[in-house]
Structures are given as C-alpha cells and as structure tokens.
Amino acid sequence: MSAKSSLLICFLCAVFFNQAVSAQNLGIFDAQTDVGNVKLTGSALYEPGSQQYKVTGSGYNIWFDHDAFHYVYKRIKGDFILTTSAAFLGKGVEMHRKLGWMIRTSLDSNSKHVNAVVHGDGLTSLQFRRTVGAQTEEIKSSITHADVIQIERKGNTYTMSVARNGETFVTEKVDDLDLGDEVYVGLFVCSHNPNVSETAVFNNVRIVVPANGANGYQKYIGSDIQILNLESGNSRIIYQSSQSLQAPNWTKDGKSLIYNSNGLLYKYNLKTNIPQVLNTGIAKNNNNDHVLSFDGKWLAISNSEKYGSIGYIIPSTGGEARQLTPTGPSYMHGWSPDGKYIVFCGDRNNEYDIYKVPSKGGKEIRLTDAPGLDDGAEYTPDGKYIYFCSVRSGLMQVWRMNPDGSNQTQVTNDDYDNWFPHVSPDGKMIEFISFMKDEVAPGDHPFYKHVYLRVMPVGGGPIKVVAYLYGGQGTINTPSWSPDSKRLAFVSNTQLLFPVFPIAQ
Incomplete structure (x- = not known):
C-alpha cells in the first residue's frame, strides 16, 4: 500500500471517527442548528456520563410570525411523549429568555410549531403557530417557574404537562393543530436578545413512543432500566432492550440488579453492564414478583x-x-428481616389478601380480610411493620400493619392509585408508584401508563415526586432501593428506543 493510500485511509477513518463523536455528543438527537436570523452561533453539547444536555442559544424571540433560536433535534413520526428537567445557568439578561421542547414542521423561521416553554421570569406556557407565517398564540400555565416540562402528541392534539420539582403535573392542551405526521422534535434555547447568548441544562431527557393500543399482557414494547440519584434528581438509563424488562431488585452488595424478562430471571452486573440468566431450576415462567431476603442469600x-x-x-x-x-x-413480595417468614399476595376463594408463610415451609397465615384487593406487602427493615397497598377505602392506597396483621392503618390518602410501597434500607423513606385515577381502575396496575414515582417519610409527611415516566406494571414491583438508600432502580417503557448506547436484543 502506498503512503498516499495510507494517508487517505487515515483521513477517512478520522472523518468517520469525528462524525461518530459528533453524533454521540448529541445523545438521542440527530443534529443541531440555529433557526432563523441568529447573530451569535449556538451550540448543544451532550455529556454521556450524566446523559445531560447543555444548550446555548441566542436569537431575538420565538413569537409573532417568525422565530430565532438554537435547536437540537431529531425527526419523528406518529405519537410521542417528550419529557425533561431543565434550568437556565446564571441570572441572564432578558426576563423573556426561553427554554423548552419544540415541535416544528420545518426548520424555516416561520414554520408551524408548538412548544412547551419556560421563560426567564418563570412564565410557563404552551405556544403554537397554526399555519406558516401566522402569529404565535399562547396558553399560559397556572404555575410558574416549572422545572419539569413534558409535551405529548396524540394525533393533532398537543398536551403540555409541567411541574415544579417534586410536584405533580399541571396540564394545558391545544387541539386541531396539524403539523404533519413527520415533525422535528427537540430542545431549544432563545436568549430574547440577538446580542447575547444564554445557556440551559437539560436532564432526564426522554423521547417516548407510547404503546398505541398494546396493553402489555399480550404484546410488549421496549424497556429502559434507569437509576435515579435521589439527591441530584438525575436519572440515567443504564440498559435498553426491545424486550420487556421488569422489576429490578437491587442486590445487597450493591453490585447487581435482578430483573425478569420472558419468564427468566437475569442478574445484571452494574460494572460490566452485562446481564446473565439466573438459574431458577424448574421455575421457567417467572413473573415480576421476586424478592431478595434481607441478608441477600435467598430469593x-x-x-x-x-x-x-x-x-x-x-x-x-x-x-x-x-x-x-x-x-x-x-x-x-417480602421477607421478614430474620428470614423466617415471607409475605405474599394470595387469591383464596376469589379474594386477594396478604398472607405470610414460613420460609422453611408450613401453613400459610392470613393477615388481611377486608373486602377488595390487598397487595404488595413488605416488611420494614426493623421488622416492626408490614407495608402494603389496598383498595378498601376506594382508590388503591398505602397501608401499614403489625406483623401479626393487627392495627391496619391507612398511610396515604390522595387522588392517585398508589401501589407497591418499598421501605428504604435505612428505614427512613417509602417509595411507591402512582397511577392516574382517570387512566386505571383502582385494582389494576397495567403496563404503559403515565405514572409517578413518589417518596415520603416513613413517619408521615409530604409526598414528593422523584420521577415522571411512562411505565406501570413491572416498573417497581419489587424493592428497588440501593443498599445505601441513595438511589432507585426502575423500568420505563417506549415502543421505539432512542439509544444512549447499543440496544440489547
């Protein structure tokens, strides 16, 4: 091979490498650009370790009949849900600087669009342009200074859901907005001043393609295993699969997660990011109710x-x-701390109640007998209580009882269906999953719904949303706290995966 040929090959390799790095630096997005007449060039950087996006943009405004801003985007067809946590860096110059999600028909400055936007002064709104070159319209949210921004498309209906960190969503929507089937979707920043640039940081950036009628019991969609850092609020996708992955259960040594998929249990090594099938002997059709003993020796x-x-x-x-x-x-569902008993949900005579049974085998003991479904029982680390969920008061709510079934007391009492309470290893907090009551019946916890992961102090107190996601059945059926009580593992779902690294098949 000639020196000239070698140089050409090296050059082509370098070009390919640089293109790959560029694509990687945009994470789940395909490209970035300044839209409209922008004086200062913008930028978008992706940090793979945190899966965080930092977007810098200039531009006069996104308003009237044309726009100017910086945009990092990809093209998508059909329905979708876009979610992120976002904040500006620094005080800024203009009170109407803007950040958020943008959906556009084209990259022209006068394109039809809809955006979910938070302004520098806290104004949070749904803004849209119905036809090319038309005046931008606005629906203001009842809350200001939103930290979490979501916009969902169902046909020609666009719903904005926004929240301050820890709170539940407030929604606004616009109907009959025809942007076409294939659209540009992405994150944007506009400085509202052509002579300055502003920077925003976006965490927990998710593009979800919903199930479109698949109910999860007959047909599955893809899965992301995520780990949430409770202190920072940042969640990272650590593993993706086109298969249904369910119920990650953290091992006592903190090195692995155990989850189920297609009837098998897998042990996922958090260091190597490699799952291996766990031998379960004659049990070859395992579901998502599996739980480790407190000493980590038994499952x-x-x-x-x-x-x-x-x-x-x-x-x-x-x-x-x-x-x-x-x-x-x-x-x-749960072991006693001394390993002597296991609590479970059992259907006996067409009534689901909480039972316990000796782990060495023996007679099962009924602990609840109220009409309606009781489920998801789990001991506290000190063994003093069993937490469970029950529909006996109407909606599914979190309850607590003594280990012998006495003193059954309601813990949560709100407008959501709250399932699967898991007590943190340090005994201080409870995690549970909340379904919207207008989406599910109280006794059901289906796949593929809008859900919150929420936490509250064991002794009672304010309930805080820690994750806003698309999931449900299989998201946290099992205890999913890390051993140090600082992180949570869970599963979210999407029909079309947008990989942060190669997808497992």
Missing part, C-alpha cells in the same frame, strides 16, 4: 403455572427451586 420467586402463580425459593446465586406455596395464585 423468593413467583412462577406462573397452570393454576396461577406459585411461590418458590432459590439461592440468590441461582439453583434448584423449592416450592413454598401449595396453591395459587401466590405472588411473593
């Missing part, structure tokens, strides 16, 4: 069989399964 699993789910026990490292419950359905 209670639930295997779907002819007459319903049956409880088994295996070593946490894998091994032959020992049957625990003689009848089903039986869904394993």
Whole structure:
C-alpha cells in the first residue's frame, strides 16, 4: 500500500471517527442548528456520563410570525411523549429568555410549531403557530417557574404537562393543530436578545413512543432500566432492550440488579453492564414478583403455572427451586428481616389478601380480610411493620400493619392509585408508584401508563415526586432501593428506543 493510500485511509477513518463523536455528543438527537436570523452561533453539547444536555442559544424571540433560536433535534413520526428537567445557568439578561421542547414542521423561521416553554421570569406556557407565517398564540400555565416540562402528541392534539420539582403535573392542551405526521422534535434555547447568548441544562431527557393500543399482557414494547440519584434528581438509563424488562431488585452488595424478562430471571452486573440468566431450576415462567431476603442469600420467586402463580425459593446465586406455596395464585413480595417468614399476595376463594408463610415451609397465615384487593406487602427493615397497598377505602392506597396483621392503618390518602410501597434500607423513606385515577381502575396496575414515582417519610409527611415516566406494571414491583438508600432502580417503557448506547436484543 502506498503512503498516499495510507494517508487517505487515515483521513477517512478520522472523518468517520469525528462524525461518530459528533453524533454521540448529541445523545438521542440527530443534529443541531440555529433557526432563523441568529447573530451569535449556538451550540448543544451532550455529556454521556450524566446523559445531560447543555444548550446555548441566542436569537431575538420565538413569537409573532417568525422565530430565532438554537435547536437540537431529531425527526419523528406518529405519537410521542417528550419529557425533561431543565434550568437556565446564571441570572441572564432578558426576563423573556426561553427554554423548552419544540415541535416544528420545518426548520424555516416561520414554520408551524408548538412548544412547551419556560421563560426567564418563570412564565410557563404552551405556544403554537397554526399555519406558516401566522402569529404565535399562547396558553399560559397556572404555575410558574416549572422545572419539569413534558409535551405529548396524540394525533393533532398537543398536551403540555409541567411541574415544579417534586410536584405533580399541571396540564394545558391545544387541539386541531396539524403539523404533519413527520415533525422535528427537540430542545431549544432563545436568549430574547440577538446580542447575547444564554445557556440551559437539560436532564432526564426522554423521547417516548407510547404503546398505541398494546396493553402489555399480550404484546410488549421496549424497556429502559434507569437509576435515579435521589439527591441530584438525575436519572440515567443504564440498559435498553426491545424486550420487556421488569422489576429490578437491587442486590445487597450493591453490585447487581435482578430483573425478569420472558419468564427468566437475569442478574445484571452494574460494572460490566452485562446481564446473565439466573438459574431458577424448574421455575421457567417467572413473573415480576421476586424478592431478595434481607441478608441477600435467598430469593423468593413467583412462577406462573397452570393454576396461577406459585411461590418458590432459590439461592440468590441461582439453583434448584423449592416450592413454598401449595396453591395459587401466590405472588411473593417480602421477607421478614430474620428470614423466617415471607409475605405474599394470595387469591383464596376469589379474594386477594396478604398472607405470610414460613420460609422453611408450613401453613400459610392470613393477615388481611377486608373486602377488595390487598397487595404488595413488605416488611420494614426493623421488622416492626408490614407495608402494603389496598383498595378498601376506594382508590388503591398505602397501608401499614403489625406483623401479626393487627392495627391496619391507612398511610396515604390522595387522588392517585398508589401501589407497591418499598421501605428504604435505612428505614427512613417509602417509595411507591402512582397511577392516574382517570387512566386505571383502582385494582389494576397495567403496563404503559403515565405514572409517578413518589417518596415520603416513613413517619408521615409530604409526598414528593422523584420521577415522571411512562411505565406501570413491572416498573417497581419489587424493592428497588440501593443498599445505601441513595438511589432507585426502575423500568420505563417506549415502543421505539432512542439509544444512549447499543440496544440489547
């Protein structure tokens, strides 16, 4: 090979490498550009470690009949949900500087568009242009200074949902806005002053393509396993699959997650990012009710069989399964701290209640007998209480009782269906998943819904939203706290994956 040929190959490799780096630096987006007449060139940088985007933009405004701003985007067809946490860096110059999500028909400055926007002075609104070159219209939100911004498309209806950190969404929507099937979607920053640039940071950036009628019990969509840092509020996607991944259960040593998929259990190594099938012996049709003992040595699993789910026990490292419950359905949920008992949700005589059974085998003991579904039972680390969820007061709510079933007391009482309370290893906090009551029946926790992950102090107190996501069944069916009580693992879902690294098949 000649020196000239070698140089050409090196040059082409360098070009390819630079293009790959450029694409990687934009994360889930494909490109970036300044839209309109912008004096100062903008930029968008992606930090793979935190999965954070930093966008800098100038531009006179996004208003009237034309726009000027910086945009990082990709093209999508059909329905979708866009979500992010966002904030400006620094005080800024103009009170009407803007950040948010933008959906456009084209990259022309006078394009039809809709955007969910937060201004520098806190004004939060849904803005849109119905036809090319038309005047921009606005619907103001009842809240200001939103930290979380979401916009969802269903056909020609666009719904903006916004919240301050820790609070639930407030929504506004516009109907009959025809932007075409394939649109540009992305993050934007506008300084509202052509002579200055402003920078915003976007975390928890998610593009979700919803299930479009698939209910999750017959047809699955893709999954993202995420880890949320509770102190920073930042959540990272650590693993993606076109398959249904469900119920990550953190191991006691903090090194792995155990989750289920297609009837098998997997142990996911957090250092190597490689999952391996966990040997479950004769139990080959495992569902998402599996729970580790407090000492980390044993795993209670639930295997779907002819007459319903049956409880088994295996070593946490894998091994032959020992049957625990003689009848089903039986869904394993929690160990006592001393390892002597396992609590589970059992259907006996067409009534779902909480039972406990000796882990070495023996007679099951009924702990609840109120009419309606009781589910998701779990011991506190000190063994003093069992938390569970129940529909006995109307909606699904979190309850607590003594280990013998006495003193059953309602813990949450709000306008959501609250499922699967998990107590942190330090015994200070409770995590649970909340469904919207207008989307689900109180006794159901289906796949593929808008849900919140929320936490509250064990002794009572304010409830805080820590994650806004699309998920439901399989998101946190099992205890998902890290051993140090500082992080949460969970699953979110999307029909079309937007990879932050190669997708597992």
